[in-house]
Amino acid sequence: MIGRRAFLTGAGAGAAAVVVGFDPLGGGWVTRAEAAARPERSSFARVPELDGELALDAASRDAVTTDLGNIVHQRPRAVLRPGSVRDVSRMVRFCREHRVPVAPRGQAHTTYGQGLADGLVIEMRSLRRIHALTADRAEVDAGIHWMELAKAAFARTPRRTPPVLTGYTQLTVGGTLSVGGIGGIVGGLDSGLQVDHVRELEVVTGTGEVVRCSRRRRSDLFDAVLGGLGQCGIITKAVLDLVPAKERARTYLLGYDDNARFFRDLRILIERPGIDHVYAEFTSAGTSPTYTIHATVFHEPAAPPKDGPLLAGVSATPEIQDTGYLEYVFSIDTLIDEVRATQGWDRLVKPWFDVWLPGETVERYLGDVLKTLTPKDIGPLGAGLLYPQRRSEKGRPLPRVPEAGASPWMFVIDINTVAEGPDVEPGYVAEMLARNERLYARTRDEYGGTLYPIGSVPMTARDWRAHFGDVWPKLRAAKRRYDPDGVLTPGQGVFGHRD
Ligand SMILES: Cc1cc2nc3c(=O)[nH]c(=O)nc-3n(C[C@H](O)[C@H](O)[C@H](O)COP(=O)(O)OP(=O)(O)OC[C@H]3O[C@@H](n4cnc5c(N)ncnc54)[C@H](O)[C@@H]3O)c2cc1C
Structure with a gap:
């Protein structure tokens, strides 16, 4: 027989365990050694042949018990490192048959357990x-x-x-x-x-x-x-x-200490022909928040941007950064890699908050919300971020965004809170999650915002239904058709797993 590729799990010193089945009664995976030791337990179902690995060892399972947020912890019973799409298909089929929840895991950079499961985690990086x-x-x-x-x-x-x-x-x-x-x-x-x-x-x-x-x-x-x-x-x-792709990038950095001037310049720059990308950072330094706009133009070396016309009408004095295209594209990676290496970034608690705001209310929203934030609400390694998006260019039904109004613009606001060290004071997580719940309710009810579901906002199945609004019936119909036994991605809690 073509080899059932061994699912080597390295359990114990020098001992390699090979998973050969799943025991539906005990709810656990069965290794070859266990099967040999207890031949009377023939109830276990044989796992399909795989091109990749199915790991049961503690190290593999421990490595996928949380995500970048370090808030939710759930240990899966097994980890699949698929060697092919066929492996994904076979194991999903198998898990469905035995009602084992399955979560695909990318880089696990969501922050509230969205990609966790107590059943099977599939490490998509293998493909x-x-x-x-x-x-x-x-x-x-x-x-x-x-x-x-x-x-x-x-x-x-x-x-x-x-x-x-x-x-x-x-x-x-x-x-x-x-x-x-x-x-x-x-x-x-x-x-x-x-x-x-x-x-x-x-x-x-x-x-x-x-x-x-x-x-x-x-x-x-x-x-x-x-x-x-x-x-x-x-x-x-x-x-x-x-x-x-152009070869070079020129970024204008513009600083502000008041909301109105910041938004006036932001609105000029997002409408200005020739500007390719804009985002902004904000801080919550007590009562005097600061804002920095990053406005970027991509260009060929022979045709550098004309700073004067591009910045006409803008009130702040720019600092200019010239880089190659990829250096610019990877600039946030460079920052994160640095804090990862020096500050233990991956282990820090990150109760992130991320929402969409309509163009009509974003200015008032940011002004109001920043007044309520203390330095701890972002943290020295965290960031407040704003991303503009022209509404007409978003063409898909999902993700959900605010209802259309007079403004052609929508904005994502991130309050990317990062705790100062890996050991947080008692009550920190509960406090931050309660803050996120409060802020989300305000965002939705007072400012017409919607959730951008990458952060740490506790949501009930009912909240999700309201969030998806008129897309909900189609999503529910697709769920019934394509995942009728509800095995996929329980960590999101959309169809009730977290209630
Ligand atoms: C530093 C930083 C910067 C970021 N910047 C941005 C940004 O600029 N814009 C933006 O939109 N987001 C941004 N994000 C958020 C990011 O897009 C999300 O966290 C995204 O989910 C991360 O991708 P991932 O590979 O880590 O996915 P995961 O966190 O691994 O997965 C996210 C969800 O999708 C599911 N999933 C994973 N893979 C698959 C798959 N193949 N098929 C179906 N479901 C799958 C998981 O089970 C989970 O529920 C940023 C995050 C970080 C940490």
């Missing part, structure tokens, strides 16, 4: 090949990092780039497409979200079926998976748009 790279598209495995794709596309002749890139790029394609993917460093103004640049997906549904879907083919699945929080399928491959 990270670029299958095709042409002048206008790339076909990639879902476990690839955007950084890896950006480097490969830029190395091509002529140079290419994904039209939208998240601020931090060591995130998986499958992970950000499941939440939406706003253009933290590239795109955003007039380019929509990452989900707006997907031509086709390969998805393993909750029944284990492998389906290719697009706007025209199985569009109900396509609509339910992009921005769909892993509820209806596991993205295994994506065909993504690529666009021409």
Whole structure:
């Protein structure tokens, strides 16, 4: 028989355990040694043959018990490192049969247990090949990092780039497409979200079926998976748009200490032809918050940007940073890599808060909310961030954004709180989660905002229904069709797992 690739688990000194089955009665995986020792327990179901590994050892399971937030902890019973899409399909089918919850795990950079499960965690990073790279598209495995794709596309002749890139790029394609993917460093103004640049997906549904879907083919699945929080399928491959990349980036840094002047200049810059990307940072230094706009122009070396016309009417004096395109694209990665190496970033508690605001209320919102924040609400390693998005460029039903109004703009606001050290004072997490609940209720009820579900806001199934609004019936229908036994991605709590 072609080898059942051993699921080596390294349990115990020198001993390697091979998983051969799942005991539906005991609810546990069975190793070959256990099966041999207790031949009378023949009730265990045989796991399918795999190209990759199914690990049961403590180290593999411990490594996936939490996410970047370090708030929720859940230990899975097994970890799959798929060697192929077939492995994902076979194990989902198997888990469904035995009612074992399954969570795909990208880089696990959400902060409230969204990708955890007590059943099977699938490490999507095992699948990270670029299958095709042409002048206008790339076909990639879902476990690839955007950084890896950006480097490969830029190395091509002529140079290419994904039209939208998240601020931090060591995130998986499958992970950000499941939440939406706003253009933290590239795109955003007039380019929509990452989900707006997907031509086709390969998805393993909750029944284990492998389906290719697009706007025209199985569009109900396509609509339910992009921005769909892993509820209806596991993205295994994506065909993504690529666009021409310029060689250089010039960034104007503009500082403010009052809300009104900051927003006046922000509105000028987001409408200014020639500006390719804008985001802003804010702090909560007691009663006098500060704001910094980062406005960037991509260009060829022979045609540098004309600073005067680009900044006409702007009241702040700019500091100018000139870099190569990729140096700019990876600037947040450079910062995070630094705090990861020096401050133990991965282990710090991060009760993040992330919402969309309509253009009509964002100025009032930020002014009001910043008055309520203390320095602890962001922390020395945290950040307050604002990302503009032209509403007309967002074309997908998900993620949910605020209702349309008079303004053509919407904004993502992040209050990315980071605790000062790995050991937080008692009550810190509860205090921050209560703050997030309070802020979310205010954002939604007073300012017409919606949740951007990457952070740490406790949500009941009822909250989710309200959040999805008129998209809810379609999402629920897709869930019933594609994950009828509700095994996929329980950590989100969308269909009640967390109630
Ligand atoms: C420093 C930093 C900067 C960020 N900047 C941005 C930004 O600019 N724009 C932005 O939009 N977001 C940003 N984010 C948030 C980020 O997009 C989300 O946290 C995203 O989920 C991270 O991708 P991941 O690979 O870590 O996914 P995970 O956290 O591993 O997964 C997210 C969810 O999707 C599910 N999932 C994972 N893979 C798949 C798959 N293949 N198919 C189906 N479901 C899957 C998981 O189970 C989980 O529920 C940032 C996060 C960090 C830490």
